[in-house]
Amino acid sequence: MAALACGNTVVLKAAEQTPLSILVLGTLIKKAGFPPGVVNFVNGHGREAGAALVSHPLVDKVAFTGSTATASQIMKSAAATLKNITLETGGKSPLLVFDDCDIEQAIKWSHFGIMSNQGQICTATSRIFVQKSIYETFLEKFRAQIQEVSKVGDQWDDSTFQGPQVTKAQYDRILSYIDIGESEGATILTGGKRHGDGKGFYIQPTVFTDVKDSMRVFREEIFGPVVTISSFESEYEVVRRANDTTYGLGASVFTKDLERAHRVAIEIEAGMVWVNSSQDCDFRIPFGGVKQSGIGRELGEAGLEAYTQTKAVHINMGNKL
Template sequence: MLRLPYQVVRGFKMSSVDQSMQLLRNQAYVNGQWVNAQSKAVYPVTNPADDKVITEVPDMDAHDTKAALDAAADAFKTWKKTTAKERSSILRKWYDICMKNSDYLAEIITAEAGKPLAESKGEIVYGSSFLEWFADTARHINGEVIPSPWPNKQIMVTRQPLGVVSIITPWNFPFAMITRKVSALMAAGCTCVIKPAEDTPLSALAAVQLAEEAGVPKGVINVVTASRKNAPNVGQVLCEDPQVGCISFTGSTHVGKILYGMAAKGVKRVSLELGGNAPFIVFPSADMDNALENAMLAKFRNNGQACVGANRFLVHEDVFNKFVTGLKEKIAQKCILGPGSKPGVTCGPLINTAQVNKITGLVDDAVSKGAKLMLGGKVASNIGNKFYESTLLTDVTPKMNIYKEEIFGPVVVCYKFKTEEEVLKIANSTRSGLASYVFTKDLGQAFRMSQELEFGMVGINSGMLSTTEAPFGGIKESGIGREGSKHGAEEYTDIKYTLFSALDK
């Protein structure tokens, strides 16, 4: 297979260790060209495991972003006219190429995001599944013919691509969050500009290199890289430029609200997947072994840095001690801290110092106010400055900050409850409404919980919800819209109603 070599350009540096990464790119991608920032500014991308610089990428600004949007708008004129079959074929080729290069892609994710290599490989399989799914879905974005109330008229409804989509993605799943969005909008006939997270731009650039190999036309996908300093200005252009038809964002609720406000100025479509505060509810009838295994999956995927990660473990008083004891044993046995590239490691570093400080602050506050520390509770400084020990807390009360905040780290917080009514009240006492988990063998109880939990997704006896075929998304302040499933592509379409009249003339 043709593989484009990484580029070393003036002002850019790569360590000798990282030059072996075959899909490593250090330029942005605009209108089918690998480019630098107009200002020539760069910023470093570091490995969170050891803080070593992997490479430097362009630190782009509002002018660069406008150029990328212009390219996407120009490409939309022709891309929207391609047939669904053509779009499907290109997405399928992109899927095939990504799967063939899965090891190289995973290597980049582990280097810039820190997650264990096995988990990075899992992300590539998951992320690529959206390319495969929307390759099929592209040919099934259907309209409808509605029976007319008039004898000489016909009502036709069609779905049309809404235009250029601005995509802003997070650092915790730097490949999958891009493929989940881009494959859907491409299937619908849209084009895009991607602004990947400041910490993890290299996965986006690698994915786009493979998209280029798959035959994605120039301008259909564009990638703008920017540091935290330039991110606000870049985000403003992505939201407010009149050429943009939709803003698709995955990230914190705080940032999502800011972007939503900017989009409102132009009455633009938004697709927002925001923060979660997922309850993990264990009833007395639950299969305890299954509940414990799934608790590990729901909490420690990406070392707790997942929006659907279990945030509050609500356990019935009759099985509380059994659950806490079992979970403590599993954490001690299965949570192995270390660099993601090291064999056997299951929990890598937190992404950056800010994340370490947040987790440390939440745990220290809880312990100072009476929470019982069963396990962990500090930075594993013998390994590095971003490795936080897998932690288990009990006796947490509402006066503690950790009671109400999304933790986004490797900290388990367990609470007791007595009745179904009580646990529903606790679970729903949040403005977040993304994922929730329930463990029970009582079928009626399972149906009641599914009905009453105020969350966009409910997992019954399972700690893993995400799959390509299902609509992923939340309610309340956890977002607007759905990704994956057929609904994921429909997010990027406008409905057009056409009335054919005078058909009897």
């Protein structure tokens, strides 16, 4: 952790939906020999435990990963004591597929980019744009990839690709977005329903086509195994549509034209751009977003800077005034 590497003590608060994993981490930290008080853990609801941490005068820095709405509240609370903050928040990341790409690789990475971890990834590439000349081929291959790879079921089964959603509230939210998409006139290419006999929070991997850029399923973060696939004709058009969002966390570009890849990566408003991959992160590379996807960076040299303060010390070696 960058905070520890820079000599800080830390207090970790897990999301109330996942309180046990942080305690497992605590046992590992103790086993590793960290002195008491260096790494501390607090569990509880965000509106109580989280709010107390953010507002406490002895907390110098707050790093948060979660929703944009919660991050906004953290900014307000942190302003009272002028705390340093790092925020990694929501996303509606675009994935651009040009007709000169390796389409088989584009299919595999596009599927992984949205359906892995049940779609519960802030950087999930949940808006796929495919150049018109290969659009129908892409749809056919993408649906086949889901049928071949996306086995939904018990998360402890090694053959499972997609387990349950994290909570019933999130499960219900995703299903409500699927209903919204249908009511707005989008077409379900595949999926669109709960998976199985109703036991467990399982949702079929869902693909929407015939999606207008104004639709909620296109614009709002769903945080589940739901993706929209749209066609485009020109590079200018797709960059404009990709940027037409309040978010700016990640983006992917699939092309064999390296000049185009760099050109589009520069034009896309995102903190991270993958070329011919998705979710392909490295701890040495800065991670973070722009616009309503966050403030500051984790990982890499920029991540270390986020947990340090620059101090100037001036020493007079005997010069008289």
